[in-house]
Amino acid sequence: MTMNTDSFIEPEAFTTGAALVLSILYFLVQFRRTSKINAKLSSHGPGVVLPPHVKSYIPFLGSAIEMGKGTRAFIAKYSARLNSPIFTAKIAGNHCLFIGDPDHVTMVYRYTKYLDDFTLQKTFTRNVLGIVDKADEHECFYSDGAKQINKKLYHKYLFSDEELTKSVGKTQKIFQDLLPNLLDEKCEGEWSKYSLFAMVREYVFKASVAPLISEYIATNQDVEAFRTFDKDIPLMFAEAPAFLTKKATHAREKLLENISNDKFMETGSELTSERKALFNSNQAFIRSTLGVLFASVGNSTPAVFWTLYHIIADEDALRAIRAEVDGIVKARSGTNAHEEPFALEELDKMVLTKSAFTEALRLYHGAFTTREVSTDFVFDPKKPGQSKYLIQKGTRIMAFAATLHHDPDLFHDNLTYKYDRFAPKMDKDGNVKPPEFSKNGKLISEPTRFFGGGAHLCPGRKFISYEMQALVAVLLIRFDMKLVASSDESPPQIDYSSQGVGVSHPDKDPTIMVRLRT
The missing domain is CATH 1.10.630.10 (Cytochrome P450)
Structure with missing residues (x-):
């Protein structure tokens, strides 16, 4: 009995067919995506476009490596290349918006109702300070004690x-x-x-x-521990692998141990004593105090x-x-x-x-003022030759103050x-x-924005x-x-x-x- 090989598909034909099917599926997905975006843009009126995007073929990291070589130069380069006052890029898995026109850096203070400024603060407290308990997180951000600290205590001790x-x-x-x-x-x-x-x-x-x-943590050992901790805060914030932040994590635990010591409160400042009285959770107080140390x-x-x-x-x-x-x-x-x-x-x-x-x-x-977009909104530059831009929910706005501070038309x-x-x-x-x-x-x-703005104006700027x-x-x-x-x-x-x-x-x-x- 002989087998009829004509009934089998040749490997080359199968490969070609599969590639054709995948190509068709890809274009169908892209067409559907483009149609949805165009419909969304049209719903916001004529002349609204998406910010141009920097293409990168590095998985997850995107343009992070290039940006790490010089943030201001990165922003200036792509703003000029794309001929746009703003643009987007993928940075460590995040869809980020950068502002190349110095006149628009303060947009994060003008579109606050569309922006969430707590998301990244919570990321900092979780990844850097180690506040992982939801109750402790709530106490640090939303409790009556937190409101008292932010509105009254800091003003009393850092402004009067x-x-x-x-x-x-x-x-x-x-x-x-x-x-x-x-x-x-x-x-x-x-x-x-x-x-x-x-x-x-x-x-x-x-x-x-x-x-x-507190005088108790103003020692040479604490200086060295903070130096080690401070050095890797960007990595801790970005949730880098544990082996990259091992020294910083150890230094953080040493600082937290000293803050937990009874002598810390015995030699604590009046500000520290009043802060402590407003916390129900001891862990929330201890770890938030590490945040005060970093801010100081x-x-x-x-x-x-x-x-x-x-x-x-x-x-x-x-x-x-x-x-x-x-x-x-x-x-x-x-x-x-x-x-x-x-x-x-x-x-x-x-x-x-x-x-x-x-x-x-x-x-x-060299700080970013960073906000998460919680609701789609249209950014109108209100400048000749600049389009209106749809900023989509989930975008991370990265306002780099150095763009403003190096404006050659201002300085x-x-x-x-x-x-x-x-x-x-x-x-x-x-x-x-x-x-x-x-x-x-x-x-x-x-002309400058060193200490933030709005509700997040740095309370320690006078000190x-x-x-x-x-x-x-x-x-x-x-x-x-x-x-x-x-x-x-x-x-x-x-x-x-x-x-x-x-x-x-x-x-x-x-x-x-x-x-x-x-």
């Missing part, structure tokens, strides 16, 4: 002059206690070398944590570093700011005028010092650090006026400004400082691995030389 006088005074006392450690007793009058970022990290951590949270020093450390670095690196800035501080000290009466803590009124007069700080934030503030010579850019100026009639920023002939009343000015002032009246040239002669740049969470860290720690002022 009475409480700021106490906390900033304690901060300066800690600075004064730490400063002798900068000098080598065996080499009086000689230069001593220090790593600037490491020095700032220790000083800012201890001087912030002790008055605001996570951004202030790099902000103070960049300010000090540029003041020391620029002879004109150093000379002018030192003269400003000296003038305030000389106006005092008494024989120990240079040893007295600076009053808030004196810090308010340090306009060049504050300008130097603001300029550092302008250049190095002349926008890539250059200018210590006096934000200082008051004297007009032709000899009157001192605050700095003015304009674009296209229009005065811009709020960090005073803290920075106090540290700079104390250092300048007591020490001479200069940079040690590195072997490659290149200044520190932004460490892009840490960008997106807050103020950018440096990619290397420059060495400074310090001695008692002559």
Whole structure:
């Protein structure tokens, strides 16, 4: 008996047929998807389009790797290439919207009724702080205690002059206690070398944590534990594999253990005591306190570093700011005028010092203001030549403030650090006026967005400004400082691995030389 092979399909024919069927199915799915999108666009009126999308063929990660090499450059590149003020891209599995036009960065504050700002905060508390219990999460976000903390306690302790006088005074006392450690007793009058970022990290951590949270966790061990924890927060937030965040997780548990210790409350601040009284869950209090710790020093450390670095690196800035501080000290009466803590009124007069700080934030503030779109809405740029865009539910809006802060039409010579850019100026009639920023002939009343906006305006913005000015002032009246040239002669740049969470860290720690002022 012979078999009729003609009744079988040849492998090549089967492959061709399967490919044809799959192609037809693919085009049918695409056609149906396109039809649904067109119908949705039409329902919002004429001229509404979807933002252009950056194509990437890397599964899950999408454009994350390219963005990680420089966020601002990534946004500028694709906004120009796609000729659009906004565009979308896949980042680590998320459909993200980026804003390339500086004038639209603040859209997250104007379309709040369509946006959910709690989703990502909950992701942070769950993945970074370890708050996984639903009851604890509810207590941190929705309880009457949480509302009291956000509306009353932070305003009381971080805004009122009475409480700021106490906390900033304690901060300066800690600075004064730490400063002798900068000098080598065996080499009086000689230069001593220090790593600037490491020095700032220790000083800012201890001087912030002790008055605001508790003296018990203002130790060298806690400084080191927080450094390890802070370094991997972006990975923890993104739910990276456990082996990549093992050290950070261990450091977090060490910090939580110290916060749980009875001595923490015994040496706790009044703010900490009042916060504790408003929590029903001890775990919610302990882990949310770790969040307060991060908020207290996570951004202030790099902000103070960049300010000090540029003041020391620029002879004109150093000379002018030192003269400003000296003038305030000389106006005092008494024989120990240079040893007295600076009053808030004196810090308010340090306009060049504050300008130097603001300029550092302008250049190095690298945080996203991120919102989840909860309801479809149409974004209307209201600018000639720009379309209306449908922003779909589930999109993650990634508003990068650095796009605004580097706007060349708003900030002349926008890539250059200018210590006096934000200082008051004297007009032709000899009157001192605050700095003015304009674009296209229009005065811009709020040219920067360092501390968020709306309901999420950073409550600690006054404290960090005073803290920075106090540290700079104390250092300048007591020490001479200069940079040690590195072997490659290149200044520190932004460490892009840490960008997106807050103020950018440096990619290397420059060495400074310090001695008692002559």
